[in-house]
Amino acid sequence: MTTALSYAIHTSPAPLRVATDTSDGHAALRITVTNPGPGPVTCDTITVAVPTGRGTDALTAAPETITARTEGHGDWEAEHRGGGVFRVRPALPGTGLKPGEQFVLTLDDIVVNEAVGTVTLGISEVSGDGNGLSHERASGSWKLAKSPAEAMLEDFVPDRPVVTNGETVTLTWKGIDGPDYVLFYGDQPPQTVNDCMVDGHGTWPSPALHDTTAFMLLASTEKDSVPVTYGLTTAVTVRVPDLEVGSLDANGVVRLFGRTQEIAGGTQSGTWTYTADTDGVITGYIKTNQNGAPATLNVFVTPPEPDKRQKFATQSWDVRGGTENQEASLLVPVPRGSTVSVVQKTDGGAFTAALTWFPFGSGSLQVIEP
Numbered sequence: 001m002t003t004a005l006s007y008a009i010h011t012s013p014a015p016l017r018v019a020t021d022t023s024d025g026h027a028a029l030r031i032t033v034t035n036p037g038p039g040p041v042t043c044d045t046i047t048v049a050v051p052t053g054r055g056t057d058a059l060t061a062a063p064e065t066i067t068a069r070t071e072g073h074g075d076w077e078a079e080h081r082g083g084g085v086f087r088v089r090p091a092l093p094g095t096g097l098k099p100g101e102q103f104v105l106t107l108d109d110i111v112v113n114e115a116v117g118t119v120t121l122g123i124s125e126v127s128g129d130g131n132g133l134s135h136e137r138a139s140g141s142w143k144l145a146k147s148p149a150e151a152m153l154e155d156f157v158p159d160r161p162v163v164t165n166g167e168t169v170t171l172t173w174k175g176i177d178g179p180d181y182v183l184f185y186g187d188q189p190p191q192t193v194n195d196c197m198v199d200g201h202g203t204w205p206s207p208a209l210h211d212t213t214a215f216m217l218l219a220s221t222e223k224d225s226v227p228v229t230y231g232l233t234t235a236v237t238v239r240v241p242d243l244e245v246g247s248l249d250a251n252g253v254v255r256l257f258g259r260t261q262e263i264a265g266g267t268q269s270g271t272w273t274y275t276a277d278t279d280g281v282i283t284g285y286i287k288t289n290q291n292g293a294p295a296t297l298n299v300f301v302t303p304p305e306p307d308k309r310q311k312f313a314t315q316s317w318d319v320r321g322g323t324e325n326q327e328a329s330l331l332v333p334v335p336r337g338s339t340v341s342v343v344q345k346t347d348g349g350a351f352t353a354a355l356t357w358f359p360f361g362s363g364s365l366q367v368i369e370p
Contacts, residue, residue: 003125004041005097008032009142010234013154016059016146018114025112030104030161031123032237033088037099038251042127044093048105049122050084056117059144060084065109072162073103102237104161112146119144152176153219156232164239166208171215173202173232179219186213193217211241261357261364269345273370276338278363284355286344287327288316293349297330304337316351340365
């Protein structure tokens, strides 16, 4: 049976390094717990079992040194139950995670044993089904490699695993003198970060992050005339990220248009100027009751790009003749950042005009005072 919550595990260092006579093999596990949706999840207990002992399939022979904490969501608490078993519970019974919400469980001060091998981490949940019954769900096995200690790069982590849209993080790592260090992230070109190293410690401040971003740091050198490359990865989750998608499936209600806005219009000639906060469309009409006294409605759209001004015009009077109550309408696309000018006038007689702004999202048309 699969779990209701999803789990992503990052180790520091990655991969884990075993202890030696000169190194105590200290490590940490960061387990990101997320509700993938579509509904809220109420979980009574999350249990994480760390294999203990001195063998190749055990992580540590000293589970008593491990400390546990949660961050990113103040309603969850962690405790060590002994023997490498950790339980995470909501601070108040019945507290759940909404779709997309997450927190990070950090197991720190782990003393990795001396046996190279693979460790299987166990995670299970106990949650209610709404009828007062509890069900246990096991997530399966999480395999973590324990490697020899001869690594030239370790502890590649951000100062915060979760940020809001537009915030920055600081990446830190430990390394040795000699290799070339190159950082990769998002769709940016590779960046050499040798000058970010001081006394074996690297520090790199990121630019503003607008979506969840993966980082990879490669250390390259030669050993016995043979090229050697060692790499570590980490990731930062951005709350309410910018989205760029090809196909999108939605399980709930999706709104394309934001709040509509009435602009210009009325019964008087005049000129009105606006700027567009977002993409959208303007619909409008102008109408007279005299087929010999036409009224015109012009909308000029000037996008941010130069030399791209467009004119959309309509006239209430049909030169081919017709009956009274002549009416004409128009539909105008407006790119974000455009300047929009509305001009309505008549050659005589009375008219009525109305225009409505339909934004794609929450942007409005801001009035530019003459």
